[in-house]
Amino acid sequence: MARLEGKIALVTGAASGLGKRMAERFAGEGARVLLTDLNGEGAVAAAAAIGPNAAGFAHDVTSEAQWIAAIAEAKRLFGGLHILVNNAGIGTPGSVEDTSLESWRLVHAIDLDGVFLGCKHAIPLIRETTRAEGSRGSILNISSIAGVIASGRMAAYNSAKAGVRHLTKSVALHCASKKDAITCNSIHPTFMDTPILDNFQSAGVTKEDVKAKLGRQVPLGVIGEPDDVAWGAVYLCSDEARFVTGAELFIDGGISAM
Known part of the structure; x- marks a missing residue:
């Protein structure tokens, strides 16, 4: 059996890069996937390339109303939700002195507020789906090694990704306290060969x-290659990782060991 057989997933920032590759791997492992992205046309095209078990949806992760719409679309199309991957993000370089307040707020709105909104609005549907089936669900937040190791030139990005790291742990403990069969973990990649280069x-x-x-x-x-993150995501969102929650997976070629 495929590792994600029967699962329904929503992956943000999935028109390209890591999000697209995770969506492809999820579908290849048996999941039905809703790919969302600010670039709605790109999300639709990426979903079409995957096949009938995928769909695309235009989605600004900074908008609470659009989060509610995206979650509703997953339920409408596929009947529920088991997996949320909060992948959408941006990185704007700048020291604490060089970074404008506008840039600071934009990075946090996308990289951190978007993760908060995704967790907040996905949990009820994941809970509903998993309790009805007696199955389990997963939330996976894509942070960064920059959320663990700081740089003097990435003040906003460091701050936002460190926030994702700790928010993940809070969400994991919340779900555990509610007796939900929902885990929440984070992945911390280093440089990856994606279009952002x-x-x-x-x-x-x-x-x-x-x-x-x-x-x-x-x-x-x-x-790294996108598959390095995608296979880690498959594991953390599969039933193989049922006892893993509030954890961090460093996919960084050894940087965190230095």
């Missing part, structure tokens, strides 16, 4: 140059 390119600097430079900061000597 395009932002690091400049005249005369290729993507391969960027990957090599970033790889030199990783003990294993290379940056």
